[in-house]
Amino acid sequence: MAKRLTQQDIARMAGVSQATVSLVLNNRTDSGVRIAPETRARVLEVIRRTGYVANPIARRLHDHRNRILGVFTYEAVFPSTRADFYQPFLEGIEEHAEEAGCDLLLFTSARAAGGKRRIFSDDSRIRLADGCVLLGRSVDRDDLAQLVREGVPFVSIGRRDDAGGPVPHIGADYVPAVRDLVERAVALGHRTFAYLGAGTGAESSADRLRGFEQAVAAQGVQGVHLPFGDLGEVLAAGVTCVLAEEVPDGADLVLAARERGLAVPGDLSVLALGAATRPAPRDVDLTGFRIPRREMGRRAVQALTEVLENGTTPQELLPCEFVAGSTLG
Structure with missing residues (x-):
């Protein structure tokens, strides 16, 4: 040998x-x-x-490390109808972990009452990894608080509010991305806007709604929030431009408008605020912006190594990229 x-x-x-x-x-x-x-x-x-x-x-x-980085997911990431949304994050995470010479350990089994995933359960194995990347639209606030309180090295993909202390995170900069869409629409003559979607819950939703509210105020135009609106509500409000928090809702609105004989974007413009998290019609070329998902995955692993080596609390928002599409006019 x-x-x-x-x-x-x-x-x-x-x-x-x-x-x-x-x-x-x-x-x-x-x-x-x-x-x-x-x-x-x-x-x-x-x-x-x-x-x-x-x-x-x-x-x-x-x-004094295992060179193992954990990835904890609050939602199923593969295979599922959400796989297309989470895949770029995972690719970015894997790419940089390989460059850093670290193995990845995917945590999926910890469950609390009711079947909801939790980091800290009776059989939690989170400490097998040197540190952990958190992936999911909504992160349990109690988990975050315990991670911060116990000094467990971690980085969240997605901006997170403080949880008894600052939360290290790498997110998308939604506020200026939404403001940019409204400004583009105003430049084309739109004066009455609607935000279609919850706008609450996850920080990413709240950031989108905040960007919308800031933009309509700054531009001096009308803006209405329709959490569960449909085409009838949109038309009744005299809206000419809709910003849909969820891509499938925007696509459905476009199809409903066309079935009613309306031209999109001639009579109604529809903008999408990100990427689809559930199946959406593929024949609708929505105008909107691209979430830098792969870049966020890579940067999250970089940030986690900074946490491990320097004890820092990185907080960074990456810019979103405008997507021209064909539904703004």
């Missing part, structure tokens, strides 16, 4: 000391020793060429 390569072997082939190899492998920058870029590159090239893998037990003893 071939002899397993050691750090001494790598050091000899790269022409450096074993201590230098150790610093490069562990990406250490706090040792007070500066490693020249060309030296680091030479060591990494030898590692790449030989296929060397550091002894995982030795690595764990060195940095």
Whole structure:
């Protein structure tokens, strides 16, 4: 059987000391020793060429970590009708975890009374991971408070309000994205708007509604909130532009308007505030914005490593991208 390569072997082939190899492998920058870029590159090239893998037990003893990152999901993510919504988040999480040399552990079994998923249950295994990424539109407030109180390293995908302390999160910047849509519609002559959707519950919904309210106030136009509105309510209110919190609701509104003989966007414009979380008609090309889901997944893992290494509380909102579509006119 071939002899397993050691750090001494790598050091000899790269022409450096074993201590230098150790610093490069562990990406250490706090040792007070500066490693020249060309030296680091030479060591990494030898590692790449030989296929060397550091002894995982030795690595764990060195940095007191398992190099396992958890992903806790409050909702089923695959396979399900929501899979298309969550898949980009998971791809981003997996990509950066691989780059960071960490394994992923998906937590799905913890359940409280009533079948609802909870992080802290009688058989909670959350501490098997060095830290955890939370994924789900709505996060249990008691779970958040306990995570903050006990100092468990975690990052939430999606902005979260304080829970007895600041919550580390990577979210989408919905407020300016919604304001941008309203401003575009006003520039095209719209003066009466409706926000279609709950606008409450998850912070992401509240942020969308807040963006809508800020925009109509700033533009000096009319805005009405219709939590459970339909086409009849929209038309009765004299609305010419609807912002739908849920993509399927916006698509259904477009189809209902066309069945009634209305032109979209000629008679009614409909804008979607994100991506579909449940099945939606695919033949409606809605104008709206793109949630940077893959980027949020990647950045969440980056932020979690910052929490683990520096004890920081990262809070960042990533910009959404305008999608032209064909339902604004």
